[in-house]
Amino acid sequence: MSPAPSPRLFALCRRGGSVGLWTRTLVQARTEAAKLKTIDDLPGPTLSRTLFWLFVKGYADKSHLLQCVQKSLYGPIWRSKFGPLDLVNVASPDLIAQVIHQEGRYPVRAELPHWKEYRDLRGQAYGLHVDKGQEWYRIRSALNPKMLKLQEVSAYAPIIHQVVEDLLQRIEFLRSCSPDRASVLDVTAELYKFGFEGISSILFETRLGCLQENIPQDTARFIAAVNDMLTLSEIVVIFPRWTYRILPFWKRFVQAWDDLYDTAQRLIDIRLADIQTQTARGELTEGLYLTHLLSCKKITQSEIYISVTELLLGGVDTTSNTLSWALYHLARDPRAQDRLYNEVNAVCANRRKPGMDDLKGMPYLKAVIKEILRLYPVVPGNGRFIAENEVILDNYWFPKKTQFHLCHYAVSRDQTQFPCPDAFMPERWLRTERVTPGFFQHHPYSFIPFGVGVRGCVGKRVAEMEMYFALCRLMQHYEVRPGDNRAPIQAKTRTLLIPAKPINLLFLHRA
Template sequence: MQSTPPTAAQKLDDEEKIANAKPYTQVPGPKGYPIIGTLWTLLKNNGFYQKRPHLLFAEYKKTYGPIFKDKIGNMELVFISTPEDVATMFSAEGKYPSKGPVNPWVIYREQRKKPKGVLIGEGEDWRRSRSVMDKKLLKLKDVSAYSERINQVITDLIAHIRQKRITDNRNGELANLKDALCKWAFETNNTILFNKRLGAFNDPPTPIAKRFYETVCQMLEVTGQFMLLPPYYKYIKTKGWKAYCSYWDTLFEIGGKLIEEERNRLSSTEINLLNNRQNKQRTEDLEFLPYVLSRGELNDEEIASNMIELMMAGVDTTATTILWTLFILGKNPDIQDKLYHEVSSVLKDGELPDSQTLQKMPYLRGVIKESQRLYPVVHATARILDQDVVLSGYHIPAKTRVLALMHLISRDESIFEEATKIKPERWIRSSASSQHQRLPFSIISFGLGPRMCIGRRIAELQMELTIARLISEFHVDCRNENEIGATFSLVASPDQDLQIAFQPRN
């Protein structure tokens, strides 16, 4: 979604709206303490609301309405919860959209003097990285070509599940399903980004896969712990901060090694990167990493920064979305039966799904979309406004950091009919109960605009292929008896271990 420049009439209309709006100082919100604001509200009771911010924001919405502001430490934030305000927020994101800094990632880069990539970069530096990366990650033709290698990793995941059913000896349950799914996402991302299978599912895993994967998991876990704390580590280098930096050092070391290996491989196969750079068609036909190398616009450390960010962004997010989707299927046998019928009616015996056959599975996409709606792995989408706007009747000035609370929007009965009910049909255009066309800005799992998730198409292909394959191979049952909620670290995961059992269909 690239916004077009406003006309003179639109500018006058916007100025009139701002002139008639209530001032920013009147935006309601909780009263905090000096210096720390409402940080104590998040941290008290063993960080109850720090782990469950969506519950706190739901209470704030009841108290203050669809818009409120809050000061957490030195950050003043405005929270919105209507699709109309979300649309306005994105319309004011500017040429170089900014979500605000991911402090632990940014401060590490600054201290180590390393470049920022497409996730945390800003301004022209971000645009330069994005322009190199997105052409091979967002074009349907290129993404469709990844079906075969994604299926190869899924085959390994299925074999892993079958083996773990036996070794875990829990009547079909896996002792650590989240770990298996993170390995699946990690291995898939690397086979696309670095053009190489690392061997996370090998028995035992290859040394590089083991070290790379474990470091990614450690880094993601500790990032979640640092995220809502004031960035004291910018000035005070604690033992914990030093350990965190060592994880990043390892990631850059391994990423740099993989890039060097690919460059050497290309040299040994007599693929001339300079000649490819001069031949646009030949460049377009390359795999992702050779393509990025052939462009010659980023140095190896910049490439490593981008590759690591892209790889990590797709581990916890896609793995957790699959986990929530399996939870939905395991708790709703009627939905699972419909999905199995759709998948088995499209695929012939022994046929693996690909990007083409997936187009014939709208119910599959609806199931995943409902998972993303009811259990979004990211509770809020942020932008720093590039211009003054009016949100819910209030004048919000430029440079304000606004967060769209998608978890609240997705469960709002005034927006979604039977909002808490799982209805995959609501996303099928041909369905009588479809709300697809009537719900703009009500679910934005991958963001919008120039800063939309660069891995969106690959993530969608990954998840659709994986759920189609798993539901073809297994009947899924969720045996948890207590209500499942969400707990937030870097992403929103189930607040207890899911007892997911896999029973082979044949």
């Protein structure tokens, strides 16, 4: 019996860029497929064991922790089935790399039949999360340039600074309303409004008033629709279609999407009317992201409606949750907070607003954000539905249309990759300190919070800019300390990884 192609051989083919060798390796692997193990040979929990974990042991809202439990029992690759879901879980950086490098030209994160069914019900375009193949790539190519090129993203800095100023005013208002004139309750909720206002200001080129004392009714409805859709999305997908008429979840899911889509469409139509008026007057059309999309003619108006809506969905929680966890850990680690403040103050003295160039001199700021994204990846697990290719992982062969679950949370907490994995240690990301005994060079696929390749997060640059600017300004103005909740706060899974309890903090004015 010939040995199966080793992971090392795959790695050498990829690293050397030898397409011919890589192809020959796959051909050899396919001819030996009958000798390799299959999905049926994978270890994994029974349905009863899964139900026990979810509803008796309490992992229903802690699926990120369940990754670690199952990895310890079954190893770095296992199978899990629940309802219509049949997943191959991979929880080592090398296995994740093998999946990514075999996903084909037009990768699919996951099948979203309930999203597709809603689009069909309303006659809408499919968008980034439902469209596949060349159609998906065409839309993605239109969205990328103004989002991923750093020079283009720099144009959004002034509007983001305006939103950060509103956040500071909001913090001051909340402090003034508290009995001790320092407390801010449920910081995550306030930062969620900041994230929503920030990404909306770019996507819709208008301010929604999320940080006002009295939020406009349409804006409140918009925010609620995002929350409802994300919550219901992970419920609807596990129920078969025949339950739609019996259980309330599908109807509520449709209503949430209707509220979300209708508001986005109204905001886009307002901007489109402005552009048409300017054009009719012979005036030069100026604007930012939405103006570019409406003027570029690369995607249809219907595709713009759904694409901008989906960009909004991905742009809020990344900013709000990451900043919430950053402030939580900095409040509990005065040493780290002092180091960050000193760095910010050295680069931007006298509370000067940071610019994009200033960020180059703030490695510790970037290390803090990286460490938070390692501890709390916004999406604890990502998917890859590989429809075009057969896939080989180590000694296993998988047919086309296998759904892989990339367990980012388990990998980012792996002590072989990150010593003291549960500790908040921004220093591990600093080149000058990474060689300290106990720190090791981690595998590049052990930390991919924004994804990788053509399926990487479109809004990565914008999210980073929002987080850097907001954290800089907050450190300039306040020393942050723990509030009344001194007990550690855990995370929970609601599609995304969020704090299980409100984070209450004290914001004390710096001299």
